[in-house]
Amino acid sequence: MRSKLTDTGVVRSRAQGFSAAARQVFGRGFGPGFWVAAGWLVLVALCAVFADWLPVNDPLEPVIANRLNGPLTTNLLGADGLGRDILARLVHGSRVSVVIALSAVCIGMVIGGTLGVLAGYFRGHFERGLMAVLDVILAFPWLVLLLALVAFIGQSLMAISVAIGFLWIPAYARVARANTLSVVQREYVLAARAMGASTLRILLREVLPNVILPVLAYGLVAMGLVIIVESALAFLGLSVEAPQPTWGGMISEGKRHLATAVHVALVPSVTMFLTVLSLNYVGDRLRSRFDVRGSNL
């Protein structure tokens, strides 16, 4: 049933070049909300890239005198239970979120997308086998699978990215396969085949350009989910290890001070919420431009 649900939802393709698609995406107005959200995402990305050069305090230095100080006192966004500057920790913590969001989605997209396109194009035993394997992977609740993977490959930034990326392979394979199935039946693929184009050429020139847009459009929403997944892992103390600050880890620390200093948990929570909300919003708007329906994967 699962495949039926997602397949009918996603089937959509476009026989047009990139430039036409780009005009369609950026041509008409998106409204102010879209640009505010996009601006916030750019800000977060810039923080992640330039964290070391930004004029913020040392994220690791405990200043006991500032312990649990609220926002707009000694520290702009307050200090945590050890007297470390929350703003600095947020800025440095954004690195983990941004790097993992980008790399995990890329891993899922490239591996899952490739498998999905191949399955949708060649069909047969390969497709059936792949779908069966994906069904088995999907039989594990994501956090259960993730905890086991992390126990297996460790807690480095790289390992966490790979583990979360692995979780995304089934979803991307399904999206790519569903789109490929509809593209393969179009006349231009038949025409290319009639002209004697090689399989590789058909895949790269005819199928891929028409599958990649819906797959990419799904990417931003996926990044929002990856940030949630990573923070859940960090909250359990199983993401990138201390002393590297992470948003989920900061919220987890803040939980201890809920009764006395709410801001320690609240500030990173709001930051993360805004980031995920922006990703969802921008992703959703872009996706509705492509008219791709696949939000329930």
Next chain:
Amino acid sequence: MRLLTRKLPWLLGTLFAVSFFTFMLVSLLPGDPAVMILGAGGVSPEAVAQLRLELGLDRPLLVRYFDWLGNALGGDLGRSPMTGQSVTDAILSRLPVTIQLGVMAILIALVLAIPLAMVSAYFAGSRLDRSISGVGFALMSVPGFMMAIFLILIFAVGLGWFPATGWVPLSVSPTANLRSAILPAMSLAMIELALYMRLLRTDLIDTLQQDYITLARAKGLPNWLILTRHALRPSSFSLMTVVGLQLGGVISGAIIVEEIFALPGVGRLLYQSILQRDLLMVQGIVLFIATAYVVVNFLVDLCYSLLDPRVRYAE
């Protein structure tokens, strides 16, 4: 019935693959369980070898797998070498907590989502619809643990209505049990709520444009009757499927929520077993959860065809 005979082999195949995958995943974890139990450092290699022999770790992987699977089919998942407790007993003793949590979460989510989606779909495009959908959209950006913290902050720390942590079993006091379960269940429900609402709203809007709805309207049926009697049932099928599929999300959420609220459930047991590297326990719990998930979704699939005549006659 024909459906059952056709789908049963698929179910068994999936379960077999799931058990194999679970076994391999956990067996390939780094670290020798024997060394882990005896404690690293200062242990003679003979003692380690002796324990490996006792645990049966010297045998080939596949032999161990079929041995484990055979016992598991008989309901015996082994005994934790750390605590000496039977894995099956450990799971069963904690299962009621997790089931109660999950069922309450799904019920709360459905009870809130169905009327909200109906209102939203009926007044599609209005300001009311947009604010409901907007709140739902925002809820989807809140992770379960963040929701739990907010609920603790408001209802436990702020208002003091419910306890922030702890669990009272149903057998001790039903009211205290509900009070200890409500915040964890709400944290899980809020995330599900957004998803259910969005899905049902879309489906309802589709259904409301069907001819038989126009006919019902022409007959002069009141709107609430049209919505509940004629529109809800055909719109609820994808909701049902997603409730089944989202069980994985609920279980994942339960691991975190049980840890935050210190509830003695299966999720917390899994998390702590992973921290302690109690491999046999992890193996047993993962197998149990994955099996439950596959079986429930199989049953949802069956119900689906029982409830929807269109699917039934197509068979």
